[in-house]
Amino acid sequence: MKLVVRVKLLPTPVQAAALEATLHACNQAATWAAGVAFEENARRPLELRKHAYAEVRVRWGLGAQAAQHAIKKSCDAYTTLKANLRNGRYGRPGTKRHARASGKPVVFRPEAAQPYDDRMLSWQHQARTVSIWTTAGRLKGVRFTGQAEQVEVLAAHRQGESDLVCQGGKWFLIATCEIPEGDLNTHPDGFLGVDLGIVNIAATSDGARHCGRRINRKREQDRKLRSKLQKKNTKSAKRRAKKYAGKEARRAKDINHKISKRIVAEAERTGRGIALETLTGIRERARLRKPQRTTLHSWPFAQLGSFIAYKAKRAGVPVVYVDPAYTSQECSKCHHIARGNRPAQAVFSCRVCGFVEHADHNASHNIAHRGWYVWVCGAQSTAPGLTLIA
Ligand SMILES: [Zn+2]
Secondary structure: OOOEEEEEEEHHHHHHHHHHHHHHHHHHHHHHHHHHHHHHHHHHHHHHHHHHHHHHHHOOOOOOOHHHHHHHHHHHHHHHHHHHHHOOOOOOOOOOOHHHHHHOOOOOOOOEEEEEEOOEEEEEOOOEEEEEEOOOOEEEEEEEEEOHHHHHHHHHHHEEEEEEEEEEEEEEEEEEEEEEOOOOOOOOOOEEEEEEEEOOOOOOOOOOOOOHHHHHHHHHHHHHHHHHHHHHHHHHHHHHHHHHHHHHHHHHHHHHHHHHHHHHHHHHHHHEEEEEEEEEHHHHOOOHHHHHHHHHHHOOOOHHHHHHHHHHHHHHHOOEEEEOOOOOOOOOOOOEHHHHHEEEEEEEEEOOOOEEEHHHHHHHHHHHHHHHHHOOOOOOOOOOOOEEEO
């Protein structure tokens, strides 16, 4: 299983200047090479190298590896463009949009990602530093940081190329890791149902509720603060709003990592699979007052789902996806479905058999049931191939 791990670099000002000069040089070179590729109609690396390699090395001071990567990047961009044109992303041939996309050479942003291979970049995991090639020579001892779990994954499983990127003035390396998958538990002892919701981010059919009131209160505060800043519409307010959005996203990711870890560990410990709801319905399903709607939209449920999926895959825990329609209105004992079964947001009370439970738990039981059917029918889904975990 392929995983993508992002770590943040902590360069000194001098190192940061060298990285910036390097990224700009690589992208200028790639843009120039893309122009040559366009003119000479040489869009394969081997061919383009003949036309562009020497000049890229001399004019932008790129090393042999960097020059090859710049040229390959240009070729890859044309391959992507060609695929997009074919798929109709730019309209039909003959239209203005299509002509504009196909009628000029590819251009790279000065900050576009640059691939680094093992000869241009080496990792010292113990010291948490990298040694990285720049146009100003090799930088040694550039510090990096990341969440403990991701740094561990990186040290154990990194493979192949990494991308150097600059986002919002900060430097990152995006590395690909090849993670061995656990032996899939082909005879799960039932399923752990996970209900994703507003009041509780995730409730499981075991009765565990993850992150209820405290986080919701914080989410509510964040929402108010952000809307206040947005109304202000000054430069500094915008800057602050952006900063808060980044902070909130990081906190949410951290919480998603923790919740997913606990859910997968619980399923693994008890020899069960995990049943998740397909996420397409979650927004339409929730009939809520306006403030709650915003809170719901701001929680990255898709991210939580993908974290659960990859952690499960690593542990060999099967994951199935179920249709969540009416899981909140269905009685998990007698399966009677009625809107009247939900007298309040948090309460489930069956009109027919009188079964009473916390609404989220009742829903998660239904998801667990449905998960079992999906499994038995052999329609188990697989986790997405590539997940960004940092
Ligand atoms: Zn009932």
